[in-house]
Structure formats: structure tokens, C-alpha cells
Amino acid sequence: MAFTTLPEHDDLGAVVPPKARLALYGHEAAFAELIRARSEKRLHHAWLLQGPRGIGKATAAFAFARLLLNARTADGEGATASFFSEDPVIRQIATDAHPGLIHVTRAAQERGSGFRTQITVEEVRRLARFFHATGASDSYRIAIVDPADDMNRNAANALLKMLEEPPDRALFLIVNHTPGRLLPTIRSRCRALRFDPLDPLTLDRTLAAIAPTLSEQERQAMVSASEGSVRRALVMEEHGGIEIVDALEPLLDADRPDWNGIAALADQLTLKGREASFDLAIxxxxxxxxxxxxAALDAGDGARAARFAALWQSERARIREAVAYNLDRKQVLLTLYNAYHAAAADRFESA
Structure with a gap:
């Protein structure tokens, strides 16, 4: 049964969003930890669902919320958790109508189209109104923050205050892609739950379930290039990601920067309407x-490993700042390409 869901900032075309998906694939160990905590009556009031973007953390959060809100489960082949679409709890959650669940994410712009670039303090304050309206009861009252990475500082401080003095029977399921983006005080008040990228078989099974129009050949190409991320696989399929990876590979493997090649690619990726393709290249x-x-760490070269790790961290920060200030995207890509080649130059010193 299909549900009509309200648009959200991270929707992917006709793909069913996490709040309306009827099955969770993979993440058996992480999901079992949540189930075990509930059954042993030691369910912490705040859980930090950590792992790379697009691997199923939000889907797992909604699946666990359904269990706590007494949705009927079903037998789903290969699924970690599966539910009946006819259950009214499922419909209520999918349509943002369940009184025991609130989903905090980036809101729509007040004027015009599109969505805000951050989760603001106004969105987090919705939580206070939600907990006040629902009052104390025997049922869990669940807040899914998705993702916490998008909160601005005021929003993060508002959430921290709630975590310090949680309402009765409140449960916070906080999705987090990059731990370094969160306040340490928020992390310290949550129980961390690690989610790893999906293995190829599970990723293929997930894609078959949520994007049934894809052929087996298309799925296999996406699986091999998406690094265990469902979202990355779907974005790559929609925005030519396979071709982008193929074009970048020789440019990154070259013994010196190929400025003509990367400039030509950057010109194509910075055309209007190709924002998703540009993000895939980054x-x-x-x-x-x-x-x-x-690879350097595995080879015992700690200094080289640290150099690349520091580069990854600094470039991530630089790119976030460039996006925030709407800086020239072509220059962003060229600078990143140059930084990689500068760090990798010692590959050829002994050649």
C-alpha cells in the first residue's frame, strides 16, 4: 500500500522515504542491541545512530519506533525488521500523524520553494511542545532527529538541554553522519550505536526492494560503486555517478595533476542543474x-595515514564553508583535486 508523504529535503524522486519503508535490511547487530535494551528494560533515553550517510540509519530509527508504538510485524525475506502496510500505526507514522512520534529535520522555506540549509532552534523547540502536548503516559514518546549534523549551534544547545533533563518515557533517536559535527556534550549524553556500510548482497537486496524498476545489471553497477550506501547508489543512478567515477579515476591516478582534464570535467559538473553530480564528484x-x-595505516605508515586523515578533515570543513557561503564550485573542485595530488605526490618519489 502506498502512502502520501509530505516532501522532505532529502527525498529521492519516487523512492519511498525511510518513514514509509516497510522493511529494514541489514544492520542486524545494531538493531538487535536496541531490541535487547528494550527487553532488558535498560533502554537509554537517547541513542546516537552513527555511520556514513545513506546506509539506513534513519530507516532503522523508524523501524524501531514502529516496534515501540506496537505496529504489527511481518515476515520479510532477508529483512531485519518488516511490517504490515495495512497497520494504522504504519500509516500514521508515514504521514507524520502519529501522536507518539515526531520527526525533526530541515524544514521547508517559509517563502518560495526548497528547504532550509540547517535544522533551526525553532524546529528543536517543536520537541518541547510535542512532549508537553502528549504528556506522561505508559507509551514511549519518540523524537527522531535526522540528521543531527544539520543543526545550527542554537538548535544543538536547545537539544542538549532536553537531553540533560529528558521528559518521562521520552526516547531520542538521533541520526549522525559525522561525529565531529556534534557538540561533545550531546555525544556524552547519548548511547552510541554504530552502523556500518551495507555489504554487497544486502545492498542489492535493499535496492531491489525500494527501487524495483532497476534491472539486475543496473543494481550490480550501483552496488560496486556506492560503498555500501543505498542513498549514494540511488543518487549515482539518477545523476550519472558511474560515469563520474570512471572519469575521475585516471585523473586521480595520474602521477601529476591533469589540469586540462579536471578543468573540463569541472566545467560539466558546475552547469546549472548538475548540483547532485558535482556533489558526487566531491x-x-x-x-x-x-x-x-x-591503506597507509594498513601498510604501517602512520605518518602518511595521519596526513591523509588531516587532509580529509580539513577539506570537509573547507567544502562545508564553501557551500554555506555559495563560493565558486569549480574552484572548490580544483582546489580539492590539487590538495589530493599534493598529499599523494610521494607515491612517485621513488619511481
Whole structure:
């Protein structure tokens, strides 16, 4: 049964959003920890669902919320958790109508189209009104913050105050892509739950369930290039991600920067309407930097690993600032490309 859901900032075309998905695939260990905590009556009031973007953390949060709000479960082949679409609890959650659940995310712009770039303090204050309106009861009152990375400082401080003095029977499920983006005081008041990228089989099964029009060949291409992220796979399919990765690979592997090649690619990726393709290119280079750090660590070269890790961190911060101030995207890409080659130059010193 299909649900009519309100638009949200991270919607992917016709793909069903996490709040309306009827099954969670993968993440068995993380989900089992939540179930175990509930059954042993030691369910902490705030959980930090941490892991890379797009791997299913929000889907897991909504799945657990359904269980706590007594939605009927179903037998789903290969699924960690599965639910009956006809259950009224499922419909209420999918349409933002359940009195026991609130979903805090980036709000729509008050004027014009589109969404805000941050979760503001006004959105977090909705939580106070939600808990006051629902009052204390025997049922859980659940707040899903998705993702906490998008909160501005005022919003983060407002959430921290609630975590310090949580209402009775309140449960906070806080989605977090990058731990460094959160206030340490928020992290210290939550129980961290790690989510890892999906393995190829589980990712293929997930894509088959939420994007049934994809062919097996299309899914396999997406699985091999998406690093365990459902969202990355879907964005790559919609915005030519496979072609972008193929174009970047020789540019990154070259023994010196190919300025003509990267400039030509940047010209294409910064055309109007190709924002998602540009983001994929940035993510691909950042992923290459992260893999270089991991490879150096595996080889016992701690200094090189630290250099690439520091580069990843600094470039992430620089790119966030560039986005916030709407700086020239072509220059952002060229600077990142140059920084990678400068860090990787010692690959060829002995050649």
C-alpha cells in the first residue's frame, strides 16, 4: 500500500522515504542491541545512530519506533525488521500523524520553494511542545532527529538541554553522519550505536526492494560503486555517478595533476542543474583520500595515514564553508583535486 508523504529535503524522486519503508535490511547487530535494551528494560533515553550517510540509519530509527508504538510485524525475506502496510500505526507514522512520534529535520522555506540549509532552534523547540502536548503516559514518546549534523549551534544547545533533563518515557533517536559535527556534550549524553556500510548482497537486496524498476545489471553497477550506501547508489543512478567515477579515476591516478582534464570535467559538473553530480564528484575524491589513509595505516605508515586523515578533515570543513557561503564550485573542485595530488605526490618519489 502506498502512502502520501509530505516532501522532505532529502527525498529521492519516487523512492519511498525511510518513514514509509516497510522493511529494514541489514544492520542486524545494531538493531538487535536496541531490541535487547528494550527487553532488558535498560533502554537509554537517547541513542546516537552513527555511520556514513545513506546506509539506513534513519530507516532503522523508524523501524524501531514502529516496534515501540506496537505496529504489527511481518515476515520479510532477508529483512531485519518488516511490517504490515495495512497497520494504522504504519500509516500514521508515514504521514507524520502519529501522536507518539515526531520527526525533526530541515524544514521547508517559509517563502518560495526548497528547504532550509540547517535544522533551526525553532524546529528543536517543536520537541518541547510535542512532549508537553502528549504528556506522561505508559507509551514511549519518540523524537527522531535526522540528521543531527544539520543543526545550527542554537538548535544543538536547545537539544542538549532536553537531553540533560529528558521528559518521562521520552526516547531520542538521533541520526549522525559525522561525529565531529556534534557538540561533545550531546555525544556524552547519548548511547552510541554504530552502523556500518551495507555489504554487497544486502545492498542489492535493499535496492531491489525500494527501487524495483532497476534491472539486475543496473543494481550490480550501483552496488560496486556506492560503498555500501543505498542513498549514494540511488543518487549515482539518477545523476550519472558511474560515469563520474570512471572519469575521475585516471585523473586521480595520474602521477601529476591533469589540469586540462579536471578543468573540463569541472566545467560539466558546475552547469546549472548538475548540483547532485558535482556533489558526487566531491564525495568520490574525499572517499579516495579516506581510502589512501586506510591503506597507509594498513601498510604501517602512520605518518602518511595521519596526513591523509588531516587532509580529509580539513577539506570537509573547507567544502562545508564553501557551500554555506555559495563560493565558486569549480574552484572548490580544483582546489580539492590539487590538495589530493599534493598529499599523494610521494607515491612517485621513488619511481
Amino acid at each position: 564525495d568520490s575524491i574525499l572517499s579516495t583520500i579516506a581510502k589512501a589513509s586506510e
